[in-house]
Amino acid sequence: MNCISGFYPATSGSVSILDTDVYSHPKHARMHLGVCAQEDTLDSDFTVLDQMVRYGTYFRVPVKEGRSRSLALLERFGLDGRRNDLVEQLSGGMRRRLQVARALVSQPKVLILDEPTTGLDPEVRRILWDVIAEERSRQVAVLLSTHYMEEAERLCDFVAILHQGRILDCASPSDLIAKHIGTGEVEEEIRKGVRWKRPPNLEDVYLKLTGSHLEQTA
Amino acid sequence: MTGWWGIRCVWLRYFDVYRKSLFYSVVTTFVEPTLYLIAFGFGLGGIIQTVHVGDIEVSYRQFIFAGIVGQTILFQAFFEAAYGSFIRMYYQRVFQAIATTPITLSEVLWAELIWDASKATFASSAVLVIGTFMGDFNPIGAIIALPLCFACSFIFVGLGLFVAARSRTIEEISYPQYLLIFPMFLFCGIFFPMESLPKVLQWIAWALPLTSVVSLVRTLTLGLPFQIQALPILLIWLLVLIPWSRRAMTRRLIK
Numbered sequence: 001m002n003c004i005s006g007f008y009p010a011t012s013g014s015v016s017i018l019d020t021d022v023y024s025h026p027k028h029a030r031m032h033l034g035v036c037a038q039e040d041t042l043d044s045d046f047t048v049l050d051q052m053v054r055y056g057t058y059f060r061v062p063v064k065e066g067r068s069r070s071l072a073l074l075e076r077f078g079l080d081g082r083r084n085d086l087v088e089q090l091s092g093g094m095r096r097r098l099q100v101a102r103a104l105v106s107q108p109k110v111l112i113l114d115e116p117t118t119g120l121d122p123e124v125r126r127i128l129w130d131v132i133a134e135e136r137s138r139q140v141a142v143l144l145s146t147h148y149m150e151e152a153e154r155l156c157d158f159v160a161i162l163h164q165g166r167i168l169d170c171a172s173p174s175d176l177i178a179k180h181i182g183t184g185e186v187e188e189e190i191r192k193g194v195r196w197k198r199p200p201n202l203e204d205v206y207l208k209l210t211g212s213h214l215e216q217t218a
Numbered sequence: 219m220t221g222w223w224g225i226r227c228v229w230l231r232y233f234d235v236y237r238k239s240l241f242y243s244v245v246t247t248f249v250e251p252t253l254y255l256i257a258f259g260f261g262l263g264g265i266i267q268t269v270h271v272g273d274i275e276v277s278y279r280q281f282i283f284a285g286i287v288g289q290t291i292l293f294q295a296f297f298e299a300a301y302g303s304f305i306r307m308y309y310q311r312v313f314q315a316i317a318t319t320p321i322t323l324s325e326v327l328w329a330e331l332i333w334d335a336s337k338a339t340f341a342s343s344a345v346l347v348i349g350t351f352m353g354d355f356n357p358i359g360a361i362i363a364l365p366l367c368f369a370c371s372f373i374f375v376g377l378g379l380f381v382a383a384r385s386r387t388i389e390e391i392s393y394p395q396y397l398l399i400f401p402m403f404l405f406c407g408i409f410f411p412m413e414s415l416p417k418v419l420q421w422i423a424w425a426l427p428l429t430s431v432v433s434l435v436r437t438l439t440l441g442l443p444f445q446i447q448a449l450p451i452l453l454i455w456l457l458v459l460i461p462w463s464r465r466a467m468t469r470r471l472i473k
Contacts, residue, residue, distance in 0.1 A: 006318075058316060
């Protein structure tokens with residue numbers, strides 16, 4: 001993820017965002033890039049609203065424009081009641097939402113979300129899922145990393161299964177399932193003596209692809 | 219990949235934080251040098267009447283006030299750059315957040331250096347103003363000393379940023395603080411003329427950057443003899459520490 005944003009140089013190959021090489025022309029390339037890092041990078045010196053407006057200025061969004069965009073985003077993320085609070089007054093779920101909202105102030109064409117829903121309760125996760133779906137419908141390209149296969153299956157057009165730095169396969173969720181598991185029901189022993197029949201899902205694919213890999217390396 | 223617009227944007231972020239908590243900022247910037255001025259200028263200045271440097275005699279209060287200009291630069295620049303940038307890099311991740319926007323890490327680090335130096339210059343200007351109003355400093359010399367203070371701040375700011383980049387934990391910043399900053403504070407001519415020290419210590423003190431800063435400030439504000447070696451010494455420290463600190467911090471962030 002740090003290579004894609006141009007923060008780290010690529011050890012080999014290159015990354016282009018909308019045809020601009022991100023490492024040689026970071027200023028130009030990142031103009032259209034929104035990043036929500038895995039770790040909390042919120043600016044704890046500023047209030048919720050102030051830091052969104054300020055973040056916009058890094059993308060040359062004028063303060064007035066940034067303010068109106070930020071207010072709209074805070075409402076969308078259910079944070080408008082907290083606009084004058086400092087980051088430390090927010091819960092973990094609110095921080096996460098704010099960090100995604102902040103990445104949208106610049107109205108990016110490419111959005112990178114690095115594990116945006118890790119550790120969130122189902123309600124907050126739904127809010128973020130809705131926002132991601134909305135951004136996708138606005139033709140924003142979203143690059144999402146997640147450990148939750150249910151999330152990937154639900155939100156993504158294409159899924160790349162990464163294991164130990166390698167892409168094991170990349171296709172649409174349904175193609176991946178059909179290719180690696182099949183279309184019939186799978187039976188799983190969820191507890192001793194309790195068997196469950198269900199349609200196959202992306203988690204089965206992940207376990208199959210990475211599990212066989214582990215056996216090879218073991 | 220480094221432009222003024224990006225640096226200005228980040229500098230303004232720092233300035234806004236400073237302005238927002240103005241009371242805290244003013245207390246932390248100006249109280250310390252003022253306390254030193256009162257304690258040493260009046261307290262010690264009351265016992266020691268005059269100091270001879272070469273053939274020139276100045277009052278001890280004049281002597282110490284000019285020294286405290288150097289001390290203010292040393293402490294304000296180093297502490298803001300070492301502890302401040304460690305917090306921004308390690309705990310707040312401000313550098314990382316900004317360096318994934320159209321502003322590059324190079325610009326963020328320049329802004330950090332320039333801001334820290336600006337803050338040290340604000341503080342030292344307070345000492346220069348007080349010294350001038352007390353009639354201790356030559357007013358024109360004090361005005362010329364201001365850009366000199368700004369330039370010299372970069373040495374201690376560079377040192378601070380370098381230390382922050384190389385410290386694994388915030389506690390580790392104490393090592394250079396006790397082993398380098400406090401010795402400079404005590405032995406680089408702030409409190410007594412360098413001639414009072416044994417020759418070996420004089421040589422060591424002259425190799426450290428603060429001696430040259432204090433010497434130049436005294437030349438400008440009090441008209442003490444110009445010691446020409448101060449200029450190349452400061453220039454070398456500046457040219458070494460700025461690129462070193464930037465490289466060290468970049469390496470710390472980009473693994």
